[in-house]
Amino acid sequence: MKPYSDLPVRRTRQVLADLSVVLWVVLWVWVGRVVHDAVAALAAPGRELAEAGSSFRGTMTSAGESVDDLPLLDDRIAEPFRTAAGAGAGIESAGTSFADGVETTAVVLGVVTTLVPVLLVVLAWLVVRLRFARRAGAAQRFVDGAPDLDLFALRAIANQPMPRLAKVSHDPAGAWRRGDPKVVRALAVLELKDCGIRPPRVVTPTA
Numbered sequence: 001m002k003p004y005s006d007l008p009v010r011r012t013r014q015v016l017a018d019l020s021v022v023l024w025v026v027l028w029v030w031v032g033r034v035v036h037d038a039v040a041a042l043a044a045p046g047r048e049l050a051e052a053g054s055s056f057r058g059t060m061t062s063a064g065e066s067v068d069d070l071p072l073l074d075d076r077i078a079e080p081f082r083t084a085a086g087a088g089a090g091i092e093s094a095g096t097s098f099a100d101g102v103e104t105t106a107v108v109l110g111v112v113t114t115l116v117p118v119l120l121v122v123l124a125w126l127v128v129r130l131r132f133a134r135r136a137g138a139a140q141r142f143v144d145g146a147p148d149l150d151l152f153a154l155r156a157i158a159n160q161p162m163p164r165l166a167k168v169s170h171d172p173a174g175a176w177r178r179g180d181p182k183v184v185r186a187l188a189v190l191e192l193k194d195c196g197i198r199p200p201r202v203v204t205p206t207a
Contacts, residue, residue, distance in 0.1 A: 002136035003129070005196030014129075021125045028114050036110030043102035050095030057088030132196060139195040149200075150176075153187035160190050 005011045142148055153176050157165065165172045168186040175183035189199045 001130075001133035002140050002196070003133050005132075005136065006198035007193060007196060010196055014132075017125070018129075021121060024121050025118050028117050032110040032114030035113045036106045039106035039109055040103055043099040043106070046095045046097075046099030046102060048095070050092045050099060053088045053091030053093070053095055055088075057086075057092060060088055136196040139192065139197050143192070143197055143200060149184055149188035150179075151188075152191040153184045156187040156191040159194070160187075164190055 004014055139152075142151060157173055157176060165187070168190070169175045169180075169183045172183060172187060176187065185199075192199045
């Protein structure tokens with residue numbers, strides 16, 4: 001395959017298109033990161049709630065343990081502290097679940113925000129670039145092996161728009177059948193340029 005055209009103007013456009021795609025990807029990776037960070041910031045209340053629940057649970061657990069072994073009272077004093085500690089554990093779990101859910105949502109939204117526009121552009125760009133590379137590579141092999149202008153002239157008659165053909169000759173098919181070298185070369189140049197291939201030089205026979 002041949003990734004870039006031999007023709008300077010078209011090659012420049014291809015390079016600029018490639019750079020534009022790279023910048024597009026970088027832009028949407030950045031946007032996706034911004035979306036992720038913005039949504040992830042919403043998890044802060046959940047983390048604070050989890051920390052408060054954990055602190056409350058620890059305090060109640062410590063208080064329950066401190067009165068657990070008091071004589072004559074058995075577990076009657078410690079039991080309310082244990083109940084309160086369980087409530088603190090529930091608050092901690094709820095806060096943790098909320099924070100985890102928000103962080104998961106942040107990741108999903110960040111990835112989706114990045115991937116959707118990136119894939120739409122990159123896939124279209126790949127189709128265009130691969131199509132050109134395959135066509136140019138195949139054409140280059142014919143030119144490198146033995147410049148068969150007659151083949152490219154025939155393809156031009158089949159593929160090129162009528163206004164372009166009319167600029168070459170009022171009867172391009174007839175000129176091709178007659179083997180008119182000027183018309184054949186002009187037709188071949190049209191097709192080669194579309195393939196991104198520099199036409200072979202005209203070899204002037206020496207006397």
